[in-house]
Amino acid sequence: MDAERLGHVLVVDDEPVLAGVVASYLDRAGFDATITGDGLEAVDLARRIDPTVVILDLGLPGLDGVEVCRRIRTFSDCYVIMLTARTDEVDVLIGLSVGADDYVTKPFSARELVARVQAMLRRPRARGAQADPARRFGELTVDVAAREASLAGRLVDLTPTEFDLLAVLTERPRLAFSRRRLIETIWGEAGGGDQHLVDVHVANLRRKLGDDPARQRYIVTVRGVGYRMGAG
Template identity: 65%
Template sequence: MSSATAVEESTVLVVDDEKPLADLVGTYLEQDGFSVLVSDNGQDAVYQAREQNPAVVILDLGLPGIDGVEVCRQIRTFSDCYVVMLTARVDEVDRLIGLAVGADDYVVKPFSPRELVARVRAMLRRPRRLSISYPSVIDVGELRVDFTGREVQLSEAPVQLTPTEFDVLAVLASDPNRAFSRRELINEVWGQDWIGDEHLVDVHIGHLRRKLQDDPADPRFIRTVRAVGYKMGTG
């Protein structure tokens, strides 16, 4: 696998202690034009993510020592790269979804390497793929969403969002009077060919509410529309 010190937008870090699987995923990624870094443990993964600044991290949940959850937490302190979590058991999905670790997507083993590569490719196309027309800036009370700069401010203070969190907020803010279903948000942010648990949307909504200091019981910015999904509040 590649070990270049200067990475490009197409660099992917694969973290899995199963070397044959990591090498297989890496081979498929390289065949699709990606530069690939590989790690087999959590500490090294955090180091490589910090030093090499990959665009995407494919991260196994069940790593020895520092597990994938903690690795993701640590990466989120210094990087907004896309993170895809790999989990070996279906029952781990519920645990993963319930954790506010900042992952963007997850894949359950066994999986198709081609499907995983397609998800990675789709993630890196997201800013160009969203079909909704956005204004330059929108203000919702004390919240400002800068679509062009992909920045968010709350009471003039910057709010650090992951790319996926920003995309979810951008879709909601693009049409503040509209209630979006989970499936509509999935289609806009993850893509129409995404397959998985649509409640992943709820996880990212939870992340957004926490970062925007939004009380779910009395929301200012993101409202739950029962039996439908979510829409912007009035601020």
Template identity: 60%
Template sequence: MEGMDSTPTPPPDGAGGYRALVVDDERPLAAIVASYLERENFEVRVAYNGTDALTLAREMDPDVVVLDLGLPGIDGVEVCRGLRTFSDAYVVMLTARNTEMDTIIGLSVGADDYVTKPFSPRELVARVRAMLRRPRSAPVHGTALAAATESVPPPRVFGALSIDVAGRDVYVDDRPVMLTRTEFDVLAALSSRPGVVFSRHQLIEAVWGESWVGNEHLVDVHVGHLRRKLGDDPAASRYVTTVRGVGYRMGTGQ
């Protein structure tokens, strides 16, 4: 395993409070990943098979799941599919082979990112922390509530599509659309500048962060999920339009 030194970096200030679930049947690897996350102040639970992973996920409500694709029995694909029925945790899929098909399989069931084995635990933790740094709506209490309410931006409306960025809610024809965190973040980035074309690289930086390394076609997979959930036909798109050879832009919804 690359980069498995015994001296992880000291935990950053304010890193506590996050819950991570590590799922891998390779127990030594699972233990190493768990130890790196624990030293970054994560509360960590470990599962070695898919059945236990789903049970633990229901019990602990993790913020992030590090999930091996090649689990015996219930594999990582089925675990991720099951997770997405009750959890919006970030999912980082571990794949044993660096093939486009492995990546697509993992992302097609709702994974947010992937890391190819062998990998550096430091890189994995950096990916996890980058995801958790994405802006999130936080509860506001006391006298700050009125001021916060005044500053809440109105929903972004594109025809039948309404995007409440502050509340992270999406509606089409007044019906709620259930998106994963990453799907919402892609939509929020595109809708922030309607009509402007975003390259894959720009969307990677906006959603996954500047330090992300991997196949930029990751964006295409998430856009495909997004379109399907919005009922958006790629051949006659109302919302997310493909600009061939460049990237994507937000349409008017008409």
């Protein structure tokens, strides 16, 4: 791959015209793009080309986007953006629960989708990481430089967005972050206005950390505001 390119994006959509338009915009923005409309082939391609981002249609025939995402998450921590033509919130929540980082509802602007990809890759993933010691909250340790979180010494398998959310919250543990601020910090201006996206990722984080929502040892809900870190 050309060293000047920004990354490799796998576009998975069974509408070839739409996929072609998206790939064309990605190419002009400096990305390499590979297209497939088949779920099984998408999983195989994700293994072989190790994409930076996967743009994945939720409504694929056969092996649907949810199952494709689930399988990709067993071997890759690439960013995953779900495309959905469905208005049912349950479908979106299922997609996010299996490891998608974000979603875009059809119809959409290819230009805006590419902007969403660019915003994801501009996240401040290692800001000050070289001088930043591991952050500890009870049994939870967050190592920003290594992008690892461990609980009682055992690594916790987090998606990129889940780790980014945890890194932001632990950077200023006494600060209550509003959902809007978390959207702007993690997803950027291209992230849209769906603040419920934060709630879903917080729920996923709590589940993986074994954090009972009633006790909230690690992630505390601040009513009327958003979230902050707990003492652990």
